[in-house]
Amino acid sequence: MTAFIPERFDVEQFEAVYEQYFDLLVQVAVYKFQVPDSEAETLAHDVLISYLRKSAVIVDLRPWLIGAICYASRHYWRLNGRTIAVEELDTPIDRADPSSVRILDSLPDQLAAREALERLSPRYQSILHMRYFEGCTVPEIAARLGVKKKYAQKLITKCLRRAEVLYSQNGQQKRRRK
Amino acid sequence: MTEKLVPFDRGRRRIDPARMREFAQTARKLQEEREMTAEAVSALLRETPRSEWGKLAEREDLRNSGAIERLGREAAERLERDPRGAVVIAEAATLLADEVDEDAYPPVVVAQIRAHALKTRAQAYRYVTRHDDALADLDRAEELLVPFGTAMHDRAIVRFERAIVLQHLRRFDDAQALLSECRIIFDDHADVALSNKARLAEGNLLVRRGDHRTARAVLLPLVGHVDAETEARVQTALGWTATELDLHDDALRHFTRAGECFRLFGAAIEVLRADYGKGHALLRRGEIDAALMQLQVTRDRLLDHEMTEEAGLCGLDLIEARLIRGEAAEAKRLATRLVREFVAASLNRRAIAALAYLNEAIAADDTPTETVRSIAAYISKLRVDPTREFCIN
Numbered sequence: 001m002t003a004f005i006p007e008r009f010d011v012e013q014f015e016a017v018y019e020q021y022f023d024l025l026v027q028v029a030v031y032k033f034q035v036p037d038s039e040a041e042t043l044a045h046d047v048l049i050s051y052l053r054k055s056a057v058i059v060d061l062r063p064w065l066i067g068a069i070c071y072a073s074r075h076y077w078r079l080n081g082r083t084i085a086v087e088e089l090d091t092p093i094d095r096a097d098p099s100s101v102r103i104l105d106s107l108p109d110q111l112a113a114r115e116a117l118e119r120l121s122p123r124y125q126s127i128l129h130m131r132y133f134e135g136c137t138v139p140e141i142a143a144r145l146g147v148k149k150k151y152a153q154k155l156i157t158k159c160l161r162r163a164e165v166l167y168s169q170n171g172q173q174k175r176r177r178k
Numbered sequence: 179m180t181e182k183l184v185p186f187d188r189g190r191r192r193i194d195p196a197r198m199r200e201f202a203q204t205a206r207k208l209q210e211e212r213e214m215t216a217e218a219v220s221a222l223l224r225e226t227p228r229s230e231w232g233k234l235a236e237r238e239d240l241r242n243s244g245a246i247e248r249l250g251r252e253a254a255e256r257l258e259r260d261p262r263g264a265v266v267i268a269e270a271a272t273l274l275a276d277e278v279d280e281d282a283y284p285p286v287v288v289a290q291i292r293a294h295a296l297k298t299r300a301q302a303y304r305y306v307t308r309h310d311d312a313l314a315d316l317d318r319a320e321e322l323l324v325p326f327g328t329a330m331h332d333r334a335i336v337r338f339e340r341a342i343v344l345q346h347l348r349r350f351d352d353a354q355a356l357l358s359e360c361r362i363i364f365d366d367h368a369d370v371a372l373s374n375k376a377r378l379a380e381g382n383l384l385v386r387r388g389d390h391r392t393a394r395a396v397l398l399p400l401v402g403h404v405d406a407e408t409e410a411r412v413q414t415a416l417g418w419t420a421t422e423l424d425l426h427d428d429a430l431r432h433f434t435r436a437g438e439c440f441r442l443f444g445a446a447i448e449v450l451r452a453d454y455g456k457g458h459a460l461l462r463r464g465e466i467d468a469a470l471m472q473l474q475v476t477r478d479r480l481l482d483h484e485m486t487e488e489a490g491l492c493g494l495d496l497i498e499a500r501l502i503r504g505e506a507a508e509a510k511r512l513a514t515r516l517v518r519e520f521v522a523a524s525l526n527r528r529a530i531a532a533l534a535y536l537n538e539a540i541a542a543d544d545t546p547t548e549t550v551r552s553i554a555a556y557i558s559k560l561r562v563d564p565t566r567e568f569c570i571n
Binding site for chain 2: 011014015018019022023026041043045046047048049050052053054058059060063064067068069070071072073074075076078079143144146
């Protein structure tokens, strides 16, 4: 393990970290990994507790915490029996992807856009979620998906294009119905 | 369809006050222990006779995260200069960690404290070649961490140490797989320092396995992204991979850079090693005069530091340079001197036999430079494989 360098941290600083990141960590567990809400809160709490002993050696806190919650969520599902990776589930998830909020802003027809986003595969929703909701950079997304940066960028573009196509199809169908 | 949408409100989640209290209490406790014990533990080690260090394990006032953490650091700092002392301190820290009250901290913190102590002890055992004991400690450390999904970073650190131990046991495949796995986990946690360390270890492992092309691909991304000491080591490793791949211009550049970095923090011995690499690269580039000058100066300094083996390798390059220049008599004199130096230093008998063979071959005026290179390569390999058989193709 890396050497722990004692540094002066006020407890208030730790509390501020807790307040700043707790919600984000829960969201990652819930939306990316579909961990039940109450369990997600426990995982987020444990991640923050685990961080305490390493506080002096963690340079980049946010990605460290996000990395830890991702591993914790996968571990949760390993213990609780799910064997299929979240991204590979065929059935659409019930919960909408909050990242859609930002995309909707850029689209004139909000209703059609929502429908379009809901018709995206869970994997595509998850990628857009990471990019536009969690605010992940392309390298961060690449690391989480275990792919190269260039491919991650391609995937994001592909997701947006797919959303656009679905959006246009919705519009055309509605016009035909009229 | 839109009714499925759940309105997202970033500020809606309320933090459970009991959880916040537990977090703040743990933070305060760890912080206070760290501050209270930091100097106290170091002073205790200074004041306690070395033979009594083991008894520190009986002190109740040291059964806390801060003291155990500090003992771990004290052990880690002694690994190079006093590995046996490091073992005693790490053993005391592990015993103290075992005695930590289960309720003193949240369960994951207790697991971290114990796993960290075990990992440090494993590291100390590795330094005194107690590899089986080291692996047993690492097994236990991982067992402690397995129930906690949030401790994956800690597990990767334990596995990293396991990879190093496996390398010493020449289980290269297992070690390489573990190092790759660790690197991914460190990257996922944006832990650049440990990721680079894992990459460097992987590169060095590939060099030892003779896979110089892959080693080069693994090591090159580190250049310019690590601290000066690591940069120097990376450049040295890259220098040797370039040499093996016949990229002698690159090799010269890497060794020159390595020497500059090592000079920055006064690592005299490492500077000499880089200088030897530089002389070797000059020889391979066909710059015989420059190589002779560089190698002669380096060899003399290596002998000043009683580094007979390295001086011998440097001498073999000098012999090759002399033979290229048609100075067989000088080459023969030097070959005889190398045998004497190796015998006087009681070095590996196989190396001495190889040098004696070279001596005879030069005396018979029948020594192509390839033979000198083969013997140099053989002596280099003996350093990692001391029972390797000598054969000339």
